[in-house]
Amino acid sequence: MGQAQEQHITMFEFGYGTKLEQCRLTQIWVNAVDKFSREAFRGDLFDLAFWMKQEQSQ
DSSP, X not given: OHHHHHHHHHHHHHHHHHHHHHXXXXXXXXXXXXHHHHHHHHHHHXXXXXXXXHHHHO
């Protein structure tokens, strides 16, 4: 009985650890996407400002 209960706890801890790992990976992915979208947005604003400046100079 004791060994079976011990095994159950180990499986629970393993499942919990896997869940935490998934959450951590999801968080890293979300941060990466957020960073990329901010940089892409900044790039778009820069392109727009550059285009407007060229339009005005013509």
